[in-house]
Amino acid sequence: VTTTSFTTTKSEEIFAQAQKLMPGGVNSPVRAFKSVGGQPIVFDRVNGAYIWDVDNNKYIDYVGSWGPAICGHAHPEVLSALKEVLEKGTSFGAPCLLENVLAEMVIEAVPSIEMVRFVNSGTEACLSVLRLMRAYTQRNKIIKFEGCYHGHGDMFLVQAGSGVATLGLPDSPGVPKNVTSDTLTAPYNDLEAVKKLFEDNKGEIAGVILEPVVGNAGFVPPDAGFLEGLRVITEENDALLVFDEVMTGFRIAYGGVQEKFGVTPDLTTLGKVIGGGLPVGAYGGKKEIMSMVAPAGPMYQAGTLSGNPLAMMAGIKTLELLQKPGSYEYLEKITNQLITGLLDVARKAGHQVNGGNISGMFGMFFSDTPVHNYDDAKKADTAKFGRFHRGMLEKGVYLAPSQFEAGFTSLAHTEEDIEATIKAAAEVLKEV
Numbered sequence: 326v327t328t329t330s331f332t333t334t335k336s337e338e339i340f341a342q343a344q345k346l347m348p349g350g351v352n353s354p355v356r357a358f359k360s361v362g363g364q365p366i367v368f369d370r371v372n373g374a375y376i377w378d379v380d381n382n383k384y385i386d387y388v389g390s391w392g393p394a395i396c397g398h399a400h401p402e403v404l405s406a407l408k409e410v411l412e413k414g415t416s417f418g419a420p421c422l423l424e425n426v427l428a429e430m431v432i433e434a435v436p437s438i439e440m441v442r443f444v445n446s447g448t449e450a451c452l453s454v455l456r457l458m459r460a461y462t463q464r465n466k467i468i469k470f471e472g473c474y475h476g477h478g479d480m481f482l483v484q485a486g487s488g489v490a491t492l493g494l495p496d497s498p499g500v501p502k503n504v505t506s507d508t509l510t511a512p513y514n515d516l517e518a519v520k521k522l523f524e525d526n527k528g529e530i531a532g533v534i535l536e537p538v539v540g541n542a543g544f545v546p547p548d549a550g551f552l553e554g555l556r557v558i559t560e561e562n563d564a565l566l567v568f569d570e571v572m573t574g575f576r577i578a579y580g581g582v583q584e585k586f587g588v589t590p591d592l593t594t595l596g597k598v599i600g601g602g603l604p605v606g607a608y609g610g611k612k613e614i615m616s617m618v619a620p621a622g623p624m625y626q627a628g629t630l631s632g633n634p635l636a637m638m639a640g641i642k643t644l645e646l647l648q649k650p651g652s653y654e655y656l657e658k659i660t661n662q663l664i665t666g667l668l669d670v671a672r673k674a675g676h677q678v679n680g681g682n683i684s685g686m687f688g689m690f691f692s693d694t695p696v697h698n699y700d701d702a703k704k705a706d707t708a709k710f711g712r713f714h715r716g717m718l719e720k721g722v723y724l725a726p727s728q729f730e731a732g733f734t735s736l737a738h739t740e741e742d743i744e745a746t747i748k749a750a751a752e753v754l755k756e757v
């Protein structure tokens with residue numbers, strides 16, 4: 326895909342103005358292109374696998390709004406369902422049937438979820454699940470993994486991935502030490518480190534929370550036995566196992582990583598895909614645990630727009646589309662074709678690269694060692710990644726603007742899109 330004259334005049338104007346109005350000109354840090362350099366692209370519209378920016382450049386999109394656009398942007402069936410719901414109002418602040426419908430679909434799909442609560446973002450889901458972990462076990466400490474990102478809640482901003490890693494931030498200011506003193510960290514894929522933390526903090530750890538396939542340190546899948554090992558260790562210590570499937574839910578498989586890998590956590594967080602592009606998050610798990618959540622139980626959590634009909638309908642239609650036979654086989658096929666092609670042309674151009682995919686989630690590191698954890702990921706050549714990102718952008722391919730993010734495909738991506746992307750990469754990788 327080549328764009329004749331790649332001009333970003335309007336993007337630059339709008340972004341210059343944005344920087345006067347909003348910190349860094351964005352409403353989420355990773356969008357500012359800080360780690361890849363250069364001018365962020367201001368979107369005008371999206372459709373299917375494509376983006377058009379305000380200068381009318383067209384791109385093949387491998388970010389998909391960071392996951393929600395798994396059926397393709399602005400899917401006609403999602404939009405028409407939303408238009409119908411719109412006629413009846415946007416938010417009730419009261420029970421509505423659509424909440425039951427999406428809840429039933431989520432409970433039906435996700436092995437660990439017997440009962441679910443909807444919220445408005447992945448961050449909210451993770452904040453809530455953290456409180457529930459502590460309320461249920463009456464213990465305060467949690468284990469998270471270096472490079473994993475669970476939203477921007479204070480407790481999680483320790484060795485976090487995603488934007489925190491992208492910007493190379495130390496743990497964020499404004500987070501009191503006494504808040505993060507209960508957050509223990511271990512390297513991803515390191516069961517011995519987890520065992521040691523449990524030994525050193527006997528009876529004090531509420532549970533372990535992780536991205537069961539990491540997307541926020543770049544794409545880092547679990548080593549064989551890692552997830553199974555965590556399930557055993559948490560059971561041995563009467564601690565909870567929590568999968569943060571905000572990114573992987575309904576993407577790695579319809580039932581998430583827990584279905585694909587056959588390891589069932591006690592609690593799960595969801596987001597992105599289940600909102601079909603509207604603000605939704607969710608947390609759920611065993612009825613016995615979820616029954617602690619107000620008003621059924623004493624653990625408080627609430628939200629004005631939680632479960633609103635618009636967001637529920639966007640999620641319902643998205644999951645219906647994903648239920649169509651062959652969806653995940655298609656995602657696996659085109660995404661494996663993509664990453665195999667990218668790694669191949671990169672090696673042919675003399676670069677050391679590692680990467681892979683699981684279903685519609687992929688990643689590539691400019692690194693000569695396979696990446697098993699955050700330390701490995703940080704050894705990657707992020708400067709080269711930045712040059713690669715810019716080169717691909719100018720050829721009409723929009724990749725996640727950070728080495729510490731994953732890539733996402735959709736049911737709307739065609740084999741022609743994949744081939745065009747690989748062709749563009751072959752040209753760019755000769756120069757980076």
Ligand SMILES: Cc1ncc(COP(=O)(O)O)c(CN[C@@H](CN)CCC(=O)O)c1O
Nearest residue numbers: 353391446447448474475476487569571572
């Ligand atoms: C595993 C996982 N858990 C929680 C979150 C937080 O979800 P949100 O609050 O951004 O909806 C996320 C959000 N992911 C980032 C992308 N890496 C969102 C993009 C952004 O921060 O702008 C996540 O990946």
